[in-house]
Amino acid sequence: MRAAVMYGAGDVRVETVADPKPRESTDAVVRVVSSCVCGSDLHLYRSMPAVPEGLPMGHEFIGVVEDTGWDVTGLKSGDLVVAPFSYADNTCALCREGLHTSCPEGGIFSGAQAEAVLVPHAEGTLVRLPVEEDSALLPSLLTLADVYTTGHHAAVTAGVRPGKTTTVVGDGAVGLLAVLSARRLGAERIILMGRHTGRTDLGRRFGATDVVAERGPEGIERVRELTGGEGTHTVLEAVGHLDAYETAVGVVRAGGVVSRVGVPQYEQAPIGFSTVFGGNITLTGGPTPVRSYIEELLPDVLEGRVEPGLVFDRSVDLERTPEGYRAMHAREALKVLVRP
Amino acid sequence: MRAAVMYGAGDVRVETVADPKPRESTDAVVRVVSSCVCGSDLHLYRSMPAVPEGLPMGHEFIGVVEDTGWDVTGLKSGDLVVAPFSYADNTCALCREGLHTSCPEGGIFSGAQAEAVLVPHAEGTLVRLPVEEDSALLPSLLTLADVYTTGHHAAVTAGVRPGKTTTVVGDGAVGLLAVLSARRLGAERIILMGRHTGRTDLGRRFGATDVVAERGPEGIERVRELTGGEGTHTVLEAVGHLDAYETAVGVVRAGGVVSRVGVPQYEQAPIGFSTVFGGNITLTGGPTPVRSYIEELLPDVLEGRVEPGLVFDRSVDLERTPEGYRAMHAREALKVLVRP
Structure with missing residues (x-):
């Protein structure tokens, strides 16, 4: 598949990388419908030392479940889902307190500016969205992932x-x-x-x-x-x-x-x-425990009472992701949507 | 009257100074019954540069009202009172929110390790105590002033x-x-x-x-x-x-x-x-808004359910205040009561 990879400050490339496959029984693979560039990606874009192996970029995405491990029973292929920028098991004491960003099983996604993403702890992480993948609400729903x-x-x-x-x-x-x-x-x-x-x-x-x-x-x-x-x-x-x-x-x-x-x-x-x-x-x-807020925020987005997706003022194809970084870095764009 | 004055690190002297008199109509003068040395006094005792004029010390005291300005109607001579370490008008927006340490009219007491103290905004500051001045509860009541x-x-x-x-x-x-x-x-x-x-x-x-x-x-x-x-x-x-x-x-x-x-x-x-x-x-x-807590904490002290006064493990006469500082600095004493 194709994916955006950062090799150092100002150096984002779109490359062909290995397709993700479920490795653990709790994993899922999600085909990305829309992703975006984050202000925290820009911190790296401005300061990251050059690295030979490259860093897969992106941690905000909406997508369609393509494949699931044996233990993922609450999601099935074809489900449209939004992912918090960090995955978590959603069952430990810290998750139950609403502190998913401190889940011992958790971590921050990388590689969402791509055609597909491997999602650990899929059932604790992904939230199904009751819309179609061509819904006009998608930009607003995507903001639930982070911003x-x-x-x-x-x-x-x-x-x-x-x-x-x-x-x-x-x-x-x-x-x-x-x-x-x-x-x-x-x-x-x-x-x-x-x-x-x-x-x-x-x-x-x-x-x-x-x-x-x-x-x-x-x-x-x-x-x-x-x-x-x-x-x-x-x-x-x-x-x-x-x-x-x-x-x-x-x-x-x-x-x-x-x-x-x-x-x-x-x-x-x-x-x-x-x-x-x-x-x-x-x-x-601190870092927001996204998973603990989605249920509360979703209805207002679905019913149009708020329109957080207005922060997206530019959209690029995945192949043009580097252009999205450049535009946000130059403050020509506020937030750039990336579509594979 | 006699009062403890600090002239620099390690240099506390007991001297004769002018007797306090009410200056504003909202002032009171309180004869000190018991005072004490604070951990924050020790910060100065360890580090204060030498000053020629000296700094009157002490901000925790229980005493008896001796004289009041014209506008002080809720207190009268003979009342036994405890003072928060900072005075305040107790009427402004910040005081009403319980943030007396940020009262624009407020300030921190100095000169309570002495025979008497001038109290600005007496009515907003002092709290009457329903005990006699020889009560065994006095050390515990004195801790309400600060610690x-x-x-x-x-x-x-x-x-x-x-x-x-x-x-x-x-x-x-x-x-x-x-x-x-x-x-x-x-x-x-x-x-x-x-x-x-x-x-x-x-x-x-x-x-x-x-x-x-x-x-x-x-x-x-x-x-x-x-x-x-x-x-x-x-x-x-x-x-x-x-x-x-x-x-x-x-x-x-x-x-x-x-x-x-x-x-x-x-x-x-x-x-x-x-x-x-x-x-x-x-x-x-941050600094505790003492005045907002006294009413809540007083009953447990008066009824003996808590005994915070146990922190006092030494008592000195006012003339021996320097010895109290030395003992606390050397960690021979936990907290020293000063009696004029």
Whole structure:
């Protein structure tokens, strides 16, 4: 089959690789219907050292079950499914608590920008979709694999609810879907920090009440002006760079919560008296346990009450995946759908 | 009046200073009945640069109201009161939310290791005690000013409750009262990390089920062994040094909460993918809003169901306050009561 493989920063190639086959009795093979490029793929696209063997790319996909191991009884060939970006057994203590990203049997998919994917723990991982594979809802359903559930995780862990003000740091797909999620959970005031008008316009459509284009200290000052000097109760950090973290702690209200869902591109950061401790700021977030959220989020997508798929503003054939990376890297595209 | 004044690391003197008088209509003057030395005083005792003017010390006290400004109507001369370590108006939005340490009118007391204290916002700050000033309950009531409410804040913000396991990092007065608080909130498994047997024995009396004397990587390994490799759902960090933070994030379970109440002696710390983000760890805590907790904690103290005053293992006259600092610094005393 054909698959996108990264060989180093800026070097994505589409190649012929071995077809996946079930290896364990709990595996399935899924033929990919649609996949996409993630902001976290871009972190690699910008910084990955060259590797001779290459790294199969992609962890978000909707597809059709083609083959299953002996122990997979809840899925059958022909089922249309969405996969969380990480697989998990969905039976261990951590999964039962809704923390699928910490499942000891789990791992993050790679190789979904391809014609087919091998899915470990298929029954614990895949969720059947009650639509046809040519449904117009597919882009929105695909966001359940990562970006929508990530934005939702930010809003849930931050404790967004009616009466709480929210700042969203970052106007990428996750930031915009954090806006949508905060709105869905009842936030009335949602300040979106981003400077790309096309993106922040979509943010307004998703529910942002204010847009702050300034960055750094000016951006912090602007959010504080908008909130009577106080900052917002909750801040959803959807970037992952240190300056975004510093902005987040700069705009959070005393006693408030910063939830990080952008994968941190740093290890050390300020959490001392003047930044986090003194104001009783809570820092939360992490990789979203997608599997625990899909059932809750699916009905609104199926019934059209939310349209998270609007974050896709470009679509490429699998053979043109490298072009998708280039466009997202250059910020010409917000999020690129890949169709085998 | 006489008062303890710090002139630099290791240099505490008891001197004659001006008597406090009400300056604002909302002030009161309180004659001190008992005060004490705090772990945070010790941070200064170890590191404060020499200053010519000196720093009045002490922020925990029980006393008798002696004089009040015109606008203080809820308190009268002769009332026995306990003061939170920080004063606050108790009427602003942040106070009403229970975040008195962020009150714009607030501040931290200094000068309570003295014969009397000037109390701003007296009515919002002081809480009357229904006992006499020679009550045997006074040491326990004095812990409400800081160390008991700090331990309680750690347990509350961490979400300690029945079914949740807890590790307490640190066997100082706050750590031991974090144990007591975790027990009071229903934690069944409480692992106390500390290596001073006299203190950890008191920790067991307060409710610790396990004691881990090892520190650093060995201590982390030991807690993980005790918890089937997982760590505990909640960790209460009651020290404030970076190694205690690193221990805390080392022993917390995936999806768990680290609450810091030891004043951080660092600004930068690891919060990246491998330490905090990847496991969806929440970091919370901060200075305890004492005033919001006293009503809840007072009945158990008055009725003898808890005895937090057991953390006091030495008492000195005000004139011998420097000896109290020396004994705590040398770890000969856990916490020293000061009586004018």
